Amino acid sequence: MKKSCQHHHDSAPQELSTLTSRLRRESRKITGPRAAILEILRHHPHPLTNREIFDELPKGECDLATIYRAMQMLEKLGMVKRFDFGDGAARYELMGEGDDGHHHHLICTRCDTVVEIEECFPAEIEQRIAAKNNFKAVTHRLEFFGICPACQK
Amino acid sequence: MKKSCQHHHDSAPQELSTLTSRLRRESRKITGPRAAILEILRHHPHPLTNREIFDELPKGECDLATIYRAMQMLEKLGMVKRFDFGDGAARYELMGEGDDGHHHHLICTRCDTVVEIEECFPAEIEQRIAAKNNFKAVTHRLEFFGICPACQK
DNA sequence: AAATTAGTTGCAAATGATTTGCAATTGAGG
DNA sequence: CCTCAATTGCAAATCATTTGCAACTAATTT
Known part of the structure; x- marks a missing residue:
């Protein structure tokens, strides 16, 4: 399934x-x-x-x-x-x-299954990072990796 | 400088x-x-x-x-x-x-300047993501991109 | 200190992802 | 149906990375 x-x-x-x-x-x-x-x-x-x-x-x-x-x-x-x-x-x-199209994924490092993630890096923290370093137009690239349920068995 | x-x-x-x-x-x-x-x-x-x-x-x-x-x-x-x-x-x-060694970077997309970032993706949210999807041993890969002060001029 | 040997190295060739030159082909508009 | 710029297939070129292999060497043994 x-x-x-x-x-x-x-x-x-x-x-x-x-x-x-x-x-x-x-x-x-x-x-x-x-x-x-x-x-x-x-x-x-x-x-x-x-x-x-x-x-x-x-x-x-x-x-x-x-x-x-x-x-x-x-x-x-x-x-x-x-x-x-x-x-x-x-x-x-x-x-x-x-x-x-901005969103992220959770990828199984064993079988490469991919799940879409709705969570994102908190905007306030990103703004703080941008401000602190005087950068403009800051975005991020973020992906999660782990072991999926099927591969844990 | x-x-x-x-x-x-x-x-x-x-x-x-x-x-x-x-x-x-x-x-x-x-x-x-x-x-x-x-x-x-x-x-x-x-x-x-x-x-x-x-x-x-x-x-x-x-x-x-x-x-x-x-x-x-x-x-x-x-x-x-x-x-x-x-x-x-x-x-x-x-x-x-x-x-x-877990940490992230802020990279200028114009000149490739790299700044180390101390902020990280919030652990609680990561745990929620892992739990919600039944994944174990979840980590992430995260980098920020933007325009550095020098390149804004 | 010389012998021994497993870990290393340089070099060249092999891979794998991605790009590019170019001549032949083909959509889209008139 | 004609024209032309956009697009394609194919082969060769790039780039990052890996690998086979014979020669080499650091670390250990004698």
Whole structure:
């Protein structure tokens, strides 16, 4: 039995048409590879690496380099958010239009299960850190690691 | 004028002899390359990439692969802590013997200046996250990013 | 102090993630 | 259906990191 995620990703994913019109708006073409990539992302609640996306795609559907280029573009347009779980591979998650996609994950260090976390680093403390060091536009990158219930047995 | 760091790294670095005896204790050899690497680390308050260590070393002093192997070993012995600033290169910082080295950084996204942060993610919230998801041994990886005072001008 | 040996090193080749040059292809708009 | 800029596949290039292996050396033994 798979543990489900009780956050925003449980809700229906964005319509593909919503995504494509967003691309069109930026004068980007809706190509086969891109539609296929967006479909994969739409149906995955958790961040995927480029290789994972590649492996989900029917073989020959799209080149790995095309995926890398697509993800870069989508990130620049703010349509996906990039995450780093510290294992040397970038991961991407689709995000809603208004949403800034800021959230964190709890990752099992044994089986790589990923759970979305709603908690975030307290804003007041972050502001204090920014003020104390005279930094502007401070944000953070935060991920949690531990052993999931299944791996504890 | 360089902003100084007001935390534990301002204090005198560990003696080299302390470090080498720690290696000996683990039946590891004190070699030229290792002593040189430890010297570099001793004199740097902030995390260094393997390449940065390599570049600090007099040319020919030590092979890059040797540095990679040394850092892996030092990390396994708990003598250095590995950090990830999300730019695809691991960084290492020397840590005190008892110390678990857990702390965070504030990094300028324009000039890469690094400041050590004493604040940490609130333990109670982390415990709540662990409990809510039935995870054990939960820790976190956290780094802050922003624009430093110098780069704001 | 010389012999012994396990731990180390340099070098080159192998990996793995990501990027890039380029010629051929193809959406989108007219 | 034509035109053209955007996009793609493929191969080669980069970058960080790892690994095989024979030569080397610090630490221990004799």
